[in-house]
Amino acid sequence: xxxxxxxxxxxxxxxxxxxxxxxxxxxxxxxxxxxxxxxxxxxxxxxxxxxxxxxxxxxxxxxxxxxxxxxxxxxxxxxxxxxxxxxxxxxxxxxxxxxxxxxxxxxxxxxxxxxxxxxxxxxxxxxxxxxxxxxxxxxxxxxxxxxxxxxxxxxxxxxxxxxxxxxxxxxxxxxxxxxxxxxxxxxxxxxxxxxxxxxxxxxxxxxxxxxxxxxxxxxxxxxxxxxxxxxxxxxxxxxxxxxxxxxxxxxxxxxxxxxxxxxxxxxxxxxxxxxxxxxxxxxxxxxxxxxxxxxxxxxxxxxxxxxxxxxxxxxxxxxxxxxxxxxxxxx
Amino acid sequence: xxxxxxxxxxxxxxxxxxxxxxxxxxxxxxxxxxxxxxxxxxxxxxxxxxxxxxxxxxxxxxxxxxxxxxxxxxxxxxxxxxxxxxxxxxxxxxxxxxxxxxxxxxxxxxxxxxxxxxxxxxxxxxxxxxxxxxxxxxxxxxxxxxxxxxxxxxxxxxxxxxxxxxxxxxxxxxxxxxxxxxxxxxxxxxxxxxxxxxxxxxxxxxxxxxxxxxxxxxxxxxxxxxxxxxxxxxxxxxxxxxxxxxxxxxxxxxxxxxxxxxxxxxxxxxxxxxxxxxxxxxxxxxxxxxxxxxxxxxxxxxxxxxxxxxxxxxxxxxxxxxxxxxxxxxx
Numbered sequence: 046x047x048x049x050x051x052x053x054x055x056x057x058x059x060x061x062x063x064x065x066x067x068x069x070x071x072x073x074x075x076x077x078x079x080x081x082x083x084x085x086x087x088x089x090x091x092x093x094x095x096x097x098x099x100x101x102x103x104x105x106x107x108x109x110x111x112x113x114x115x116x117x118x119x120x121x122x123x124x125x126x127x128x129x130x131x132x133x134x135x136x137x138x139x140x141x142x143x144x145x146x147x148x149x150x151x152x153x154x155x156x157x158x159x160x161x162x163x164x165x166x167x168x169x170x171x172x173x174x175x176x177x178x179x180x181x182x183x184x185x186x187x188x189x190x191x192x193x194x195x196x197x198x199x200x201x202x203x204x205x206x207x208x209x210x211x212x213x214x215x216x217x218x219x220x221x222x223x224x225x226x227x228x229x230x231x232x233x234x235x236x237x238x239x240x241x242x243x244x245x246x247x248x249x250x251x252x253x254x255x256x257x258x259x260x261x262x263x264x265x266x267x268x269x270x271x272x273x274x275x276x277x278x279x280x281x282x283x284x285x286x287x288x289x290x291x292x293x294x295x296x297x298x299x300x301x302x303x304x305x306x307x308x309x310x311x312x313x314x315x316x317x318x319x320x321x322x323x324x325x326x327x328x329x330x331x332x333x334x335x336x337x338x339x340x341x342x343x344x345x346x347x348x349x350x351x352x353x354x355x356x357x358x359x360x361x362x363x364x365x366x367x368x369x370x371x372x373x374x375x376x
Numbered sequence: 377x378x379x380x381x382x383x384x385x386x387x388x389x390x391x392x393x394x395x396x397x398x399x400x401x402x403x404x405x406x407x408x409x410x411x412x413x414x415x416x417x418x419x420x421x422x423x424x425x426x427x428x429x430x431x432x433x434x435x436x437x438x439x440x441x442x443x444x445x446x447x448x449x450x451x452x453x454x455x456x457x458x459x460x461x462x463x464x465x466x467x468x469x470x471x472x473x474x475x476x477x478x479x480x481x482x483x484x485x486x487x488x489x490x491x492x493x494x495x496x497x498x499x500x501x502x503x504x505x506x507x508x509x510x511x512x513x514x515x516x517x518x519x520x521x522x523x524x525x526x527x528x529x530x531x532x533x534x535x536x537x538x539x540x541x542x543x544x545x546x547x548x549x550x551x552x553x554x555x556x557x558x559x560x561x562x563x564x565x566x567x568x569x570x571x572x573x574x575x576x577x578x579x580x581x582x583x584x585x586x587x588x589x590x591x592x593x594x595x596x597x598x599x600x601x602x603x604x605x606x607x608x609x610x611x612x613x614x615x616x617x618x619x620x621x622x623x624x625x626x627x628x629x630x631x632x633x634x635x636x637x638x639x640x641x642x643x644x645x646x647x648x649x650x651x652x653x654x655x656x657x658x659x660x661x662x663x664x665x666x667x668x669x670x671x672x673x674x675x676x677x678x679x680x681x682x683x684x685x686x687x688x689x690x691x692x693x694x695x696x697x698x699x700x701x702x703x704x705x706x707x
Contacts, residue, residue: 097580123564128465133526133574134595136459136490139697143569154562155697156498159467159488167487174505191579195464231485233454238474243464246577248522249428252588262583264465366470366486 052173053217053224054376055115057344058108060101060189060211061331062093070205074198081205082329086307090208090332092193098131101211102189103144109185109213117147120215121181123155124172126164126188127336128365129195141187161241162303162364163231164188164336169216169360169372170229176218187213190335195243197263206306207264208332212340223355227373230286237274237367241266266365271305272312275363280316282369283361292357292373297323299352299376303362304328304338313361325351338362352376383504384548384555385707386446388675389439391432391520391542392422392662401536405529412536413660417638421539421663423524429462432542433520434475440516440544448478451546452512454486455503457495457519458667459696460526472518492572493634493695494562495519495667500547500691500703501560507549518544521666526574528594537637538595539663543671554686558704561617568605568698572597597696602636603643606694611647613700614692623688623704628654630683630707634693635659635669644692656682669693683707 066089067081082088093101102125110117125138132140138155142148160167165188172184189211196204244250245261255261287293300323302313307328314324325342334341339360346352354376361371397420398412413419424432433456441448456469463471469486473479491498496519503515520542527535575581576592586592618624631654633644638659645655656673665672670691677683685707692702 093579098578128467130578131580132578133576134459135492135569135572135696135698139492139564139566139569139699142564143566148566152563152565154699154701155491155564156502156562157488157490159490160486161466161470171487171502171506175502194579194582194584231487232483233470233473233486234483235470235474235479238466238470241466245464246583247429247461247463248424248525249462251525252577252583252593253525256587257583365466367466368470368485370485 050173050226051218051220051222052176052226053219053222055215055217056109056113057212057214057340057347058105058112059341059344060104060108061091062096062101062209063091064089065092067205074201074204076201080201084202085206086310086328087205087332088329091210093191093209098129098137098189098191099140099144102141102187105189105211105213106145106185106187109215113215115183115215117145118151120153120183120185122175122184123153124168124184124186125155125157126168126186127190128159128161128164129190129192129335141189160231160364160368160370161366162335163362163368163370165340166229166360166362166370166372167231172216173226176216182218184216185213186216187211188337188340190337192264192335195262195264197259199259202268203264203266206333208334210331210334210337210341212337212344214340214343223375225375227375228290229372231368231370232282233366233368234274234278237271240270240274240367241365272308274367276312276316279369283371286371296357297359298356299346299358300324301339301342301358301360304333305363306333380556380558381504382549382551382553383507383557384550384553386546386548387440387444388543388545388671388678389436389443390672390675391435391439393424393427393432393540394422395420396423398536405532405535407532411532415533415638416537417641417659418536418663419660422541424522424540429460429468429520429522430471430475433472433518436520436542436544437476437516437518440546444546446514446546448476449482451484451514451516453515454484455499455515455517456486456488457499457517458521459490459492459495460521460523460666472520491562491695491699491701492697493666494693494699494701496671497691497693497701497703498562503547504557507547513549515547516544517547518542519668519671521668523595523666526593526595528590530590533599534595534597537664539665541662541665541668541672543668543675545671545674556706558706559621560703562699562701563613564697564699565605565609568602571601571605571698572696603639605698607643607647610700614702617702627688628690629687630677630689631655632670632673632689632691635664636694637664
């Protein structure tokens, strides 16, 4: 397998809506004080009020461009990576582009890639392959997620867990750079296909015949089954991932897991027996932001210099479907 | 730009639900006899009854595998290319895989790529790039679309135009083959972002606050504006597409346009002044099948031998968002 594509993260940017503390949610929904932190591991998160996915995504893109030396006109492709969306049609990337101040000026192609919570991890892999062929020099991946609207008020587990966020990452192909993308991989374990679902709102339970119902139209997850499946499959997934590489898990400087939940993150650390300093988390202050979680941690690690040039970084997570995915790169 | 990736379409398969004649629709909705054929150019199409996107997609994949020498275990990646879906979460590709008879047996990764009507064209380009790096040997792209549920009974234009269909195409990387992928490209023209839309059902008009409404939750298109924008941009898009290639539009043996509508197809033929024998259409008997239209024409052209090994084939179309896209390959 051909590896080491010269792809570099040159900048990132984020947009966060209004902060919502756990005590606000606990009071509103008659949960005991501290419930959220104890069970979900989340103390506060951000929830959209007036914002749309497109609005938040566009602000994140503009912020990433400001943090780079590039202008929008330098961008060859915009990938919207995520599971939540403003409209069933058109695709989210077209909408997000249209919300950019300069969106009308340039006919940059826009593509949606959805592997639910792994959408950024997958898009990073795909983008690096698209650039390796030189067709594209600069690609923006934007993950803008509003999961908060689809939360069931009767389900404290999910209600306290999820946050909204938008993050944009700019990738450049630079043959002279020491940064490179090593490998991306994913597997879909169909036994878990219905462990996480929003049933209503697609063709299966079309609105016309299925009026809004908190159970039908809200996000549902079977946390125990998810943990069990992750526990069963993650270790062998990563063993296989490193099998054909010159690196091992021990060579990785920074691991950025998907910010699933408190127990999910603990399982993760136990599975791999990793040094706590290596495993990055923002769950406590952001919750699970679906596909925006992993790039948000990347952005924050760049800002606070936990992720330094030359570091070997592993993105690793699970997603609805059920899939496990990883991307390994030298930052 | 690196071109000529050794990617070959080795087989395809389809699934079509129940046939619905235009006279049935005309009678049911008090349209004059022949209205559909006169205005939309559609005499009959297929509409899902008991089927879901996943069910239809799985049957198309199984049919494509039967038409090949491959088994499901030979497949390295399943891409669901399309705009319509069974559930808001998980992604359609996970659902489609789960509907395969052998879906549970293999942990094949599944990815959704959505550029609305251009999803197959984009996925073909992306898949060929993913295979060129040798990570994947065989990729299935499946476009399974049920647009019929989101049609407004008060809008005869869309009501008579759209059909449902699922098509799967198997791509293989074969360095010894004479088949190759030449180039893919897309541009997104944001001035047309709202020319085609389903407003309700995402985060913007969330179900909770917006009960089902025929206008809000149905597909809307401004046909005149779409035609105008296509007329303005398509010619220069294709001129630029061929600019850096050793081929011209005249070298193309078979053009497979997106099956937009009768007037859309006429505009297309007039714009390029193409030999009628070169431009393939199945609009009359299938309607506009969203992202499944182009691969359905490919499948039929292979079956009826209009598309022969060695032919240079151009896929070209427009999509909601508004985008123009093309993929050129030697079959």
